Structure formats: structure tokens, C-alpha cells
Amino acid sequence: MKNHAQLSQEFNANEPRVNWHDETLWWVRQKRDKAANTLPEWEQLREAASSIKYHTLSNLNDYLQQFEANAEQNGVTVHWAADAKEHNEIVHRILAAEGVNRIVKSKSMLTEECHLNPYLAEKGIDVIDTDLGERIVQLADEPPSHIVLPCIHKKKEEIGELFHEHLGTAKGEADPQVLTAAARVHLREKFLTRRAAITGVNFAIAETGEFVVCTNEGNADMGAHLADVHIACMGIEKLIPQRRHLSIYLRLLARSATGQPVTTYSSHFRRPRAGQQMHIVLVDNGRSTQLGREEFRNSLKCIRCGACMNTCPVYRRSGGHSYHTAIAGPIGAILAPNLDMKQYADLPFASTLCGSCSNVCPVKIDIHDQLYKWRQVLMKDGQGGAAKGLSMKAMNFTLSSPGVYRTAGKAGRWFLRNVPFVVNNPLNPWYKQRDMPEAPKQSFGEWYQQNRKK
Amino acid sequence: MTSREKILAAVKKNQPELAPMAEYIQPERAEDLVAKFAIVLDGIGGKAVMVQRMEEIRQHLQEHWLGKGRIVSMVPELRDLGEQPSEVDPHQFENVELAILPAHFAVAENSAVWVTEELLQQRVLPFITQNLAVIVRRERLVATMHHAYELIGNGDYGFGTFIAGPSKTADIEQSLVLGAHGSKSMTVFLL
Numbered sequence: 001m002k003n004h005a006q007l008s009q010e011f012n013a014n015e016p017r018v019n020w021h022d023e024t025l026w027w028v029r030q031k032r033d034k035a036a037n038t039l040p041e042w043e044q045l046r047e048a049a050s051s052i053k054y055h056t057l058s059n060l061n062d063y064l065q066q067f068e069a070n071a072e073q074n075g076v077t078v079h080w081a082a083d084a085k086e087h088n089e090i091v092h093r094i095l096a097a098e099g100v101n102r103i104v105k106s107k108s109m110l111t112e113e114c115h116l117n118p119y120l121a122e123k124g125i126d127v128i129d130t131d132l133g134e135r136i137v138q139l140a141d142e143p144p145s146h147i148v149l150p151c152i153h154k155k156k157e158e159i160g161e162l163f164h165e166h167l168g169t170a171k172g173e174a175d176p177q178v179l180t181a182a183a184r185v186h187l188r189e190k191f192l193t194r195r196a197a198i199t200g201v202n203f204a205i206a207e208t209g210e211f212v213v214c215t216n217e218g219n220a221d222m223g224a225h226l227a228d229v230h231i232a233c234m235g236i237e238k239l240i241p242q243r244r245h246l247s248i249y250l251r252l253l254a255r256s257a258t259g260q261p262v263t264t265y266s267s268h269f270r271r272p273r274a275g276q277q278m279h280i281v282l283v284d285n286g287r288s289t290q291l292g293r294e295e296f297r298n299s300l301k302c303i304r305c306g307a308c309m310n311t312c313p314v315y316r317r318s319g320g321h322s323y324h325t326a327i328a329g330p331i332g333a334i335l336a337p338n339l340d341m342k343q344y345a346d347l348p349f350a351s352t353l354c355g356s357c358s359n360v361c362p363v364k365i366d367i368h369d370q371l372y373k374w375r376q377v378l379m380k381d382g383q384g385g386a387a388k389g390l391s392m393k394a395m396n397f398t399l400s401s402p403g404v405y406r407t408a409g410k411a412g413r414w415f416l417r418n419v420p421f422v423v424n425n426p427l428n429p430w431y432k433q434r435d436m437p438e439a440p441k442q443s444f445g446e447w448y449q450q451n452r453k454k
Numbered sequence: 455m456t457s458r459e460k461i462l463a464a465v466k467k468n469q470p471e472l473a474p475m476a477e478y479i480q481p482e483r484a485e486d487l488v489a490k491f492a493i494v495l496d497g498i499g500g501k502a503v504m505v506q507r508m509e510e511i512r513q514h515l516q517e518h519w520l521g522k523g524r525i526v527s528m529v530p531e532l533r534d535l536g537e538q539p540s541e542v543d544p545h546q547f548e549n550v551e552l553a554i555l556p557a558h559f560a561v562a563e564n565s566a567v568w569v570t571e572e573l574l575q576q577r578v579l580p581f582i583t584q585n586l587a588v589i590v591r592r593e594r595l596v597a598t599m600h601h602a603y604e605l606i607g608n609g610d611y612g613f614g615t616f617i618a619g620p621s622k623t624a625d626i627e628q629s630l631v632l633g634a635h636g637s638k639s640m641t642v643f644l645l
């Protein structure tokens with residue numbers, strides 16, 4: 001199993017691509033800034049969004065039951081899944097009962113988290129992802145690399161190649177307009193012939209038992225409204241208390257994600273269509289545990305806008321796949337160790353702790369603080385990993401002993417000045433992607449000694 | 455113990471002490487809602503058309519869409535322009551070229567229109583159609599989503615949706631393409 005550092009090294013092998021990835025995401029981040037700046041009340045909105053989410057978490061037990069009762073009254077069947085495995089089994093059971101073996105799915109990071117696609121494939125059920133970006137990575141047999149922009153790491157020529165192979169577009173065709181048109185035709189046929197649709201949930205409302213799904217493409221709606229069976233899968237943290245609270249979240253979500261004033265479609269599903277079955281699967285999968293971890297519970301406020309990824313200097317230069325988890329980037333690095341501390345111990349270290357993520361987060365999650373706290377938890381738990389452990393120990397030894405600190409500093413400066421190639425070489429991990437600074441003639445300590453008496 | 459009981463028990467045990475929630479009060483906005491709506495809609499790939507009378511809408515639609523394909527009209531005054539859906543099977547709308555819909559109201563800050571099942575008859579209609587025309591009364595324009603949810607209140611609907619412009623995607627190298635799965639164009643008539 002490769003860790004974040006090794007995987008990003010692979011991503012970094014192609015420098016022009018890294019720069020392109022970096023610039024594309026930064027451009028999205030700038031669109032977010034513009035959108036946020038058009039609302040003078042932006043900060044109040046973030047505050048309210050954060051506070052309502054915290055309140056919901058503090059009363060989640062009641063709200064879940066309220067939601068369940070209202071949804072059932074609306075004619076929706078509610079299921080509870082303790083973990084990913086149970087989630088997958090429930091979905092399969094519903095499909096099997098209807099004798100359905102081909103389905104359409106709209107983007108849902110939860111089903112990615114639960115590895116639903118391979119599970120259903122094993123059971124002989126054909127799943128078509130219908131969000132264009134998701135369909136592209138599905139054709140490439142890859143997981144999404146970003147929660148909002150699933151194929152942001154792919155060049156249009158590569159997508160053209162995939163479409164040529166799978167959808168029969170002309171060889172060498174790489175025009176986004178033409179490729180999208182081909183996907184439209186291909187996916188329409190799927191929407192029209194599949195009897196069951198799975199969607200995610202962006203927000204669920206305790207007061208009314210309804211849930212809201214936001215898309216730009218309309219794929220969730222095409223799937224759900226044409227299918228006989230609609231299964232909506234949601235994490236238990238997606239709840240909000242009242243319908244009117246949607247105003248706050250819908251104002252924040254798309255602006256934070258892509259800089260749009262709102263997603264094209266914000267669909268409110270309350271009752272099944274006449275003759276249709278509607279199911280909701282409420283999934284825990286570690287969320288109730290995270291709720292009990294005081295320092296990390298705020299991460300459950302996340303509305304999955306992706307802003308923290310777009311702004312993160314590490315994510316932008318290492319690519320989503322280097323995080324080896326369904327949700328990449330800063331927020332993923334907090335959520336993943338909650339699921340498995342050992343497997344994801346490297347992720348909280350994949351951050352500069354610059355704080356940019358916390359600054360853009362629409363629900364004001366203290367992301368970089370939590371990453372810092374995870375590091376402490378993981379080190380204490382012995383999960384720092386050998387390399388990290390050694391260098392950290394060396395650093396600790398150096399920093400806690402003034403004599404060694406001075407000598408080490410002197411040695412470092414001497415090396416940098418006189419034999420820079422010893423430091424500026426690939427064996428020094430700090431030199432990777434960096435130029436080492438020019439060494440000052442004197443350390444601050446020496447300068448202070450000389451000057452303090454003057 | 456069922457999973458339901460297990461989850462609820464774990465949540466109850468782990469949730470923090472009941473916290474109050476800060477409410478958010480929308481400040482008043484003094485702006486020209488019609489102008490704002492039109493500018494925002496233009497920015498997201500849709501088109502606003504200002505009209506004084508229903509007759510102008512009829513003319514506009516006749517000029518642009520008559521003879522181009524199947525039209526479904528859910529606007530009582532414009533029933534003659536197209537058929538009213540009588541089929542119960544949503545798949546029957548596969549080849550609709552234009553759907554003409556009334557909206558309850560529209561929101562200036564993001565140019566979304568609010569429609570519910572009772573106006574649509576068929577939930578799939580605004581998504582499956584190739585092109586979309588929506589009619590909103592000018593006095594039914596509100597400034598922000600906060601005002602929108604005040605209007606929705608605790609209204610009863612089986613399905614409702616905000617629609618803001620044509621269906622779109624930017625999944626291929628962030629190039630914006632209109633018409634991903636849903637309507638390729640959206641015209642909003644402000645009456």
C-alpha cells in the first residue's frame with residue numbers, strides 16, 4: 001500500500017500536468033472568491049450554517065427519529081445501515097426484490113465510500129454512473145479524484161480516447177462540446193431503460209421528511225423520475241432541522257463549490273411519484289464514532305462543496321488519487337483516519353497547515369486545526385510511520401536541546417554555503433519540489449549575541 | 455439490537471450537549487429585481503424575455519418553436535400551443551422538443567424558478583425536454599433564497615425544484631457545455 005507521499009511523487013513526475021492541475025483548481029477557487037464577495041452577508045451566512053449544523057449534531061438522535069417518522073408518513077421506506085457492508089446489502093436487497101439487474105446512479109460520495117459499485121458488480125448488477133465526470137472515471141476504471149469535479153485530473157484528449165473506445169466517437173475527437181453531446185445520447189438511453197435509480201442526498205429535513213439533491217446536469221432527476229424504484233443513500237450527518245434552513249445552505253453550496261449562484265437543479269423529494277417506490281438508506285459507517293470525538297466532530301458539518309480541495313496547495317499539486325480514499329483533500333484527511341487510523345495515518349500529514357481550507361469552508365470547520373490534532377493523536381497511537389517517527393524524533397531532540405540546536409544550525413548553514421550539492425540533492429526529502437534557501441551568514445542566535453549589548 | 459437501535463444509541467451517547475442555533479436574519483435588499491434576474495440568468499446560460507401581455511409570449515414561442523417538434527404546454531392560456539400531457543408513463547416524454555411551464559415564483563439573486571409537481575403534472579418534464587420555456591409574473595420575483603423559503607413556507611408538495619438555467623456540465627477540462635442531460639436552453643418570460 002503506497003502512502004500519500006509516494007503517490008504524489010508519481011503524480012509529480014509529469015510537471016506540466018501538475019502545473020495544469022494546480023492552475024485549473026486555482027481558477028475554480030477564484031470563482032468561489034468572486035461569488036462570495038458579491039454577498040455582503042457572507043460571513044454571517046457561514047456563521048449561521050455552522051451553528052445550525054452544530055445544533056443539529058447536538059440533537060441528532062431526535063432529529064433522526066423525527067426525519068424517519070415524517071419520511072415514512074410521506075410514503076418513503078427508511079432503512080438504517082450501521083456500516084458500508086450493511087448499506088450495500090440493503091441496496092442489493094431492494095434491487096433483488098424487484099428483480100432489477102441494471103441501474104443508473106447519480107453522483108454520491110457515500111456510495112463511493114461504501115464501494116457500492118464493485119459490490120453490486122459482483123452480484124451481477126450493472127451500474128451506470130450518470131454524472132458526466134463520474135461516467136468518465138468509471139469508463140477509465142478509476143475512482144473520482146475530486147468530490148465535485150470527479151475527472152479534474154483528466155485531459156480532454158484522454159477523455160476523447162475513452163469515448164472513442166467505449167462510445168464510438170471519432171478517433172482524436174477531443175472537443176468538450178462534441179464529447180458531451182455523445183455522452184448525452186449514450187446516457188439518455190440508460191435513463192430510459194433502467195428501472196431503478198440511486199441518488200445521493202445533499203440535505204435532509206427533519207421537519208418535513210423531504211430530501212434535497214443538487215446537480216447541474218439534471219442526472220439525478222432524469223434517473224429518479226423515470227425509474228420505478230428510487231433509492232436515496234445518505235450519511236446521518238446530512239440532516240438539517242427545518243426547510244427554511246435550506247436557504248442558507250443552498251446559498252453557500254454552489255458559490256463555494258464552483259462560484260455559481262446556485263446549482264442548476266435543487267430538487268426537493270418528499271413523496272414517491274404515483275406507482276413509484278422510494279427508499280432512503282441512513283448510513284452511519286463511523287459517523288457516530290466521529291460524533292463522540294470532541295475534537296473532530298465538527299468535520300461532520302461538511303456539506304461536500306470541495307472548496308477546501310480547490311484552495312489546498314497540497315491537493316492541487318498532488319492530485320486527488322494520492323489520498324487513496326473516496327474523499328480526498330483536507331476534509332478527506334480528517335474523515336478517513338476516523339474510519340481506519342492505521343490505513344490513513346499518512347493523510348493528516350499531507351498538509352502545510354496554512355489554514356486556507358478553514359478560511360474558505362462555508363460551514364466554518366476548523367480543518368487545519370483538526371489536521372494538526374490528528375497528527376498528535378496518530379503519533380501518540382504509534383501511527384506516525386517509521387520515516388515520520390524518526391525525523392520527528394530527531395527534530396524533537398534537536399529542538400529540545402539548545403546545544404545540539406546551535407550546532408545543527410551551524411552545520412546546516414555551513415553545508416548550504418560551502419557544499420550546497422550535499423543538501424540540494426534528491427536524497428534530501430526537503431529538496432523535493434523545493435529549492436533550498438541561501439544560507440544566511442549568521443544565525444539569529446549569533447546576531448543576537450553580537451548586537452544585544454549595543 | 456437492530457442497526458437502527460444501535461445507531462440511535464451511539465448517536466445519543468456521543469452527541470454533545472444541546473447547543474442553541476444562531477438564526478440568520480436576511481437584511482433588506484434595495485435593488486431592481488427584474489434587472490438582477492435578467493443579468494444573472496444571462497450569466498448562467500439562460501435568457502430572460504420581458505413581456506407585457508401573454509399574447510407576446512405566444513407570438514415569441516410561435517415564431518421560434520412552431521413546427522420544430524413536439525411541444526407540451528402546461529400554461530392554461532397557452533394550451534393551444536402544444537399538448538397537455540395525458541400519459542401517465544414519464545418515458546412518453548422522451549421526444550419533447552419544448553416544454554412550456556408556469557412557475558410559482560423566481561429568485562433574483564440566482565435566477566432560479568420554483569416549480570412543483572402540481573404545475574408540472576409530470577416530474578420528469580422540465581428535465582427530459584430538449585428546451586424549456588418558463589413564465590413568471592414580475593410581482594412574483596423575490597430577492598434571495600430566504601424570501602423564497604418564506605413563500606414556500608410549509609407548503610405541501612410531493613416534488614418541487616428550483617431550476618436555474620439550462621442543464622450544464624464543465625466536467626471536460628472545465629469547459630462549460632450547455633445541455634448535459636436536461637434542457638439545452640431555458641427562456642424565462644417575465645410578465
Ligand code: SF4
Binds near residue numbers: 306309363367
Ligand atoms: S470541509 Fe468545508 S470546504 Fe471542505 S468540502 Fe466540506 S464544507 Fe466544503
